[in-house]
Amino acid sequence: xxxxxGRIALNAFCGLVMVLLIAPALVAVPMSFNGRATFEFPPxxxxxxxxxxxxxxxxxxxxxxxxxxxAAIVTVVATAIGTAAAYxxxxxxxxxxxxxxxxxxxPMIIPIVLVAIALYAIFLExxxxxxxxxxxxxxxxxxxxxxxxxVTAGLRSLDDGLERAARTLxxxxxxxxxxxxxxxxxxxxxxxxxxxxxxxxxxVVVAMFISSPTFQTLPVKIYSSLTDTVDPTVAVAxxxxxxxxxxxxxxxxxxxxKKGAAGDAASR
Amino acid sequence: MSNAQxxxxxxxxxxxxxxxxxLAGLFSREFALIIPSLILLGFAMGYPLATIVERSxxxxxxxxxxxxxxxxxxxxxxxxRVVLLRTFRTAAIVTLAxxxxxxxxxxxxxxxxxxxxxxxxxxxxAPLLVGTMTRNxxxxxxxxxxxxxxxxxxxxxxxxxxxxxxxxxxxxxLVQISLPFIILPLYASLREIDVRLMGAARSLGATPxxxxxxxxxxxSLPGVVAGSLVVFVITLGSYITPALLGxxxxxxxxxxxxxxxxxxxAWGRGSAMGLILLGxxxxxxxxxxxxxxxxxxxxxxxxxxx
Numbered sequence: 001x002x003x004x005x006g007r008i009a010l011n012a013f014c015g016l017v018m019v020l021l022i023a024p025a026l027v028a029v030p031m032s033f034n035g036r037a038t039f040e041f042p043p044x045x046x047x048x049x050x051x052x053x054x055x056x057x058x059x060x061x062x063x064x065x066x067x068x069x070x071a072a073i074v075t076v077v078a079t080a081i082g083t084a085a086a087y088x089x090x091x092x093x094x095x096x097x098x099x100x101x102x103x104x105x106x107p108m109i110i111p112i113v114l115v116a117i118a119l120y121a122i123f124l125e126x127x128x129x130x131x132x133x134x135x136x137x138x139x140x141x142x143x144x145x146x147x148x149x150x151v152t153a154g155l156r157s158l159d160d161g162l163e164r165a166a167r168t169l170x171x172x173x174x175x176x177x178x179x180x181x182x183x184x185x186x187x188x189x190x191x192x193x194x195x196x197x198x199x200x201x202x203x204v205v206v207a208m209f210i211s212s213p214t215f216q217t218l219p220v221k222i223y224s225s226l227t228d229t230v231d232p233t234v235a236v237a238x239x240x241x242x243x244x245x246x247x248x249x250x251x252x253x254x255x256x257x258k259k260g261a262a263g264d265a266a267s268r
Numbered sequence: 269m270s271n272a273q274x275x276x277x278x279x280x281x282x283x284x285x286x287x288x289x290x291l292a293g294l295f296s297r298e299f300a301l302i303i304p305s306l307i308l309l310g311f312a313m314g315y316p317l318a319t320i321v322e323r324s325x326x327x328x329x330x331x332x333x334x335x336x337x338x339x340x341x342x343x344x345x346x347x348x349r350v351v352l353l354r355t356f357r358t359a360a361i362v363t364l365a366x367x368x369x370x371x372x373x374x375x376x377x378x379x380x381x382x383x384x385x386x387x388x389x390x391x392x393x394a395p396l397l398v399g400t401m402t403r404n405x406x407x408x409x410x411x412x413x414x415x416x417x418x419x420x421x422x423x424x425x426x427x428x429x430x431x432x433x434x435x436x437x438x439x440x441x442l443v444q445i446s447l448p449f450i451i452l453p454l455y456a457s458l459r460e461i462d463v464r465l466m467g468a469a470r471s472l473g474a475t476p477x478x479x480x481x482x483x484x485x486x487x488s489l490p491g492v493v494a495g496s497l498v499v500f501v502i503t504l505g506s507y508i509t510p511a512l513l514g515x516x517x518x519x520x521x522x523x524x525x526x527x528x529x530x531x532x533x534a535w536g537r538g539s540a541m542g543l544i545l546l547g548x549x550x551x552x553x554x555x556x557x558x559x560x561x562x563x564x565x566x567x568x569x570x571x572x573x574x
Contacts, residue, residue: 014376017369018391020444024406025398027416031409041409041416085305092298100302103309110313111505111549113522114542117529118316121323141312144305173297202399205507209529222401226408226512238402245397249390 028238039230050232063221071200074139078196082147090155108145112205120209130212138206143196154188320539327536338540355521359503362442366450366499374454392448404512407441437513442503450495457491489563497556501549
């Protein structure tokens, strides 16, 4: 049967694509246990000294601390102002709403190099290159569209009759928002915050321009380490990022299956 | 829902200030909520971009020049034209390769059981969580002259190929890194296609190939256009992968922009280049939105349903 053969070919092809998607990232794991400072793969000898190096080398440690600090602040800032904007755009009436929405998603569309040199230009003038404030401003801009798009989608799927019912029953707009709408938006807000965190943590290009030798984030440190040396500490940093991603996926999976089970129980 | 909206429109005064008198009447109270975001967008995007535009028409390597000299320089200089063309060609190759890989995969996602679909979905999303630097690092290792890819090719009697530090390495890396961005929109679009239409076409005498090319393919065009556009635009603006996997002799436009600013301190020229890159991107997105409208008209016409 040719249809059966076609199905087998399709399955084999998809298997290969899955390997192509997943396997390359795993290269970092064996590399991180390399015994010597080479790019040789697979490594010929093994050690854990690069893990010790990551923790003891002050430049690596600083880079990690800077990355996490920036990402944490950006998550709070971008989620707060992005959620407010999404709510205002969804419920408010004023001229130019479509234009504001387009403006808010523009940081996603503008080539990142242009965003980077533009921010570099103003931070140079303001003598803010290599400061925490510069990173927070830049990364909040990058994270904002993710929050607005996610929360807007969440609000759209929400029944706004519930909020109106609360208002009819005497709740003020703020009370109605914080006691009715916000709890219903919990899931969207969690996703929005996670995306904002990831957007900040993952940025390389803008960070490269606005960092200084004394204030670097982890991706910048990885980039410079990759171009200048063959230091396997890069692989350790990658392996840790990988573990974090795997952990995040496992949590998301657990939440989803638990939610699915709860949904089943509720419908029964 | 539409009832609620109608209700909403019928009774605005209860929710906000009376409309219609003066400019302030146009803005309901919720406008205040978007002000913080507008300030951020203005300060971190509007003002910096305005600075860049200003520099592109006022900052010249010789100290002075005519308004559009930096733009004229870009198109006059042979090297720039070569790089621009190379950037387009690379983006086109990457997009085509992604499409060829993504289409059967996204199709398979629509026909497998839910458990398998979850696994296939996870395989697409996982690389996105891994992070840009981790993925690029992996390709630096894999594509080395004596790396695992060349080892594997050598085992079947091919190569060794010089991939790292060449455009082929950049293309391989970009294809793998961009794949999720085309699979996800493509799957979202293929999922909406009513597969019974294929059966109907077959029962009316179409061969499987005809049923695919005349029914399924046109219906999938909006997803194809959307996904391809995303990959093309991403590739056009990519900086890290070409910088790590490519060579300075074969750089792409974003690298040239960074070089003008960082190494040559030619803010005017770098700004003009960056804005040209933005112009090309916006033009493509505009064409893409027109094409997707056109292709959805086409698929509605032949699909008849929905």
